[in-house]
Amino acid sequence: xGRLILRVIALPPFQTLIDEHAAEVMxxxxxxxxxxxxxxxxxxxxxxxxxxxxxxxxxxxLRGWLITIAHRKAxxxxxxxxxxxxxxxxxxxxxxxxxxxxxxGVWLAVGALPPKQRTAVTLRYxxxxxxxxxxxxxGCSPEAARRSLHEGxxxxxxxxx
Amino acid sequence: xxxxxxxxxxxxxxxxxxxxxxxxxxxxxxxxxxxxxxTPRGIVRVGLPNQDAEAxxxxxxxxxxxxxxxxxxxxxxxxxxxDLYFEGKLEHFDLPLDWSLSGGFQLEVxxxxxxxxxxQTRTYTEMARRAGNERxxxxxxxxxxxxxxxxxxxxxxxxxxxxxxxxxxxGLPMKQALLQLEGVLDERPGPSxxx
Numbered sequence: 001x002g003r004l005i006l007r008v009i010a011l012p013p014f015q016t017l018i019d020e021h022a023a024e025v026m027x028x029x030x031x032x033x034x035x036x037x038x039x040x041x042x043x044x045x046x047x048x049x050x051x052x053x054x055x056x057x058x059x060x061x062l063r064g065w066l067i068t069i070a071h072r073k074a075x076x077x078x079x080x081x082x083x084x085x086x087x088x089x090x091x092x093x094x095x096x097x098x099x100x101x102x103x104x105g106v107w108l109a110v111g112a113l114p115p116k117q118r119t120a121v122t123l124r125y126x127x128x129x130x131x132x133x134x135x136x137x138x139g140c141s142p143e144a145a146r147r148s149l150h151e152g153x154x155x156x157x158x159x160x161x
Numbered sequence: 162x163x164x165x166x167x168x169x170x171x172x173x174x175x176x177x178x179x180x181x182x183x184x185x186x187x188x189x190x191x192x193x194x195x196x197x198x199x200t201p202r203g204i205v206r207v208g209l210p211n212q213d214a215e216a217x218x219x220x221x222x223x224x225x226x227x228x229x230x231x232x233x234x235x236x237x238x239x240x241x242x243x244d245l246y247f248e249g250k251l252e253h254f255d256l257p258l259d260w261s262l263s264g265g266f267q268l269e270v271x272x273x274x275x276x277x278x279x280x281q282t283r284t285y286t287e288m289a290r291r292a293g294n295e296r297x298x299x300x301x302x303x304x305x306x307x308x309x310x311x312x313x314x315x316x317x318x319x320x321x322x323x324x325x326x327x328x329x330x331x332g333l334p335m336k337q338a339l340l341q342l343e344g345v346l347d348e349r350p351g352p353s354x355x356x
Contacts, residue, residue, distance in 0.1 A: 012219065013219065014229055042171075046171050053227055054226060
């Protein structure tokens with residue numbers, strides 16, 4: 001019989017995860033749930049990560065792990081709000097007031113996409129995740145993830161043209 | 162809302178939910194920056210200016226808990242007492258200690274070090290005897306060197322039998338300065354401990 005091999009994984013101090021990935025997690029969440037919901041989701045994401053951290057068996061992709069949790073929190077957020085997309089009136093109002101409409105405008109448009117497209121676009125461009133990981137985060141096939149991404153981008157181009 | 166505010170709030174919420182196993186912060190000292198780390202039980206690590214803070218945090222993650230967060234507000238009491246000590250206005254630290262990083266004979270020696278009064282010195286031989294093994298002088302010396310809580314647990318008060326300063330994790334100039342602060346050494350160069 002095979003021997004039981006205990007692999008000792010050295011988890012870095014949790015603070016390094018915050019130092020290295022907090023800004024990106026926040027950007028992902030702003031894209032996924034909008035500016036207002038992002039702060040709550042950010043707190044929930046890192047508290048949840050902190051809770052499970054000592055039991056983590058794999059320290060190879062901590063960034064991907066955090067992004068996946070952030071995605072789950074974003075989905076919870078939308079469910080709690082009856083999965084309503086950001087109302088159009090609200091988008092227009094903020095966009096007019098925003099001093100730098102360029103980047104914010106893009107994210108607001110992303111925030112107005114249907115949930116799956118929004119998540120696919122956010123994970124691809126804010127987090128640079130490959131299709132396979134986006135599919136895993138969405139709980140669908142890579143083919144479906146690719147389609148969501150494609151549809152989302154098509155819609156964005158139209159919105160921002 | 163700024164990123165800093167979000168992260169500070171996260172630290173507070175983590176503490177409130179019992180998820181902040183090791184809180185740490187930097188602190189100023191006349192010798193350079195210190196690292197202070199604390200668990201819910203007490204101060205668990207003091208890092209001296211010449212020690213690698215990153216390595217100390219990794220050690221805490223490995224030996225205590227990986228839930229290590231920078232949370233300066235939680236170290237306020239420790240920072241205040243250390244400030245007063247360095248100003249010569251505090252002779253006895255009143256901070257709860259967490260000995261998680263120590264054990265066995267070393268812990269026994271370190272507990273004895275914690276009982277040496279301000280402004281007094283002991284020898285490595287005496288510390289070995291007080292810890293229950295008079296012949297383990299070398300091990301007592303090692304235990305002083307591995308003190309996880311220097312300054313707070315005053316290993317700088319332990320000297321060689323002949324009156325020599327012995328060693329110090331923070332460097333001999335720091336040991337000398339702490340002994341001068343406590344009035345044990347004259348300000349003259351060259352150690353001449355008063356016993």
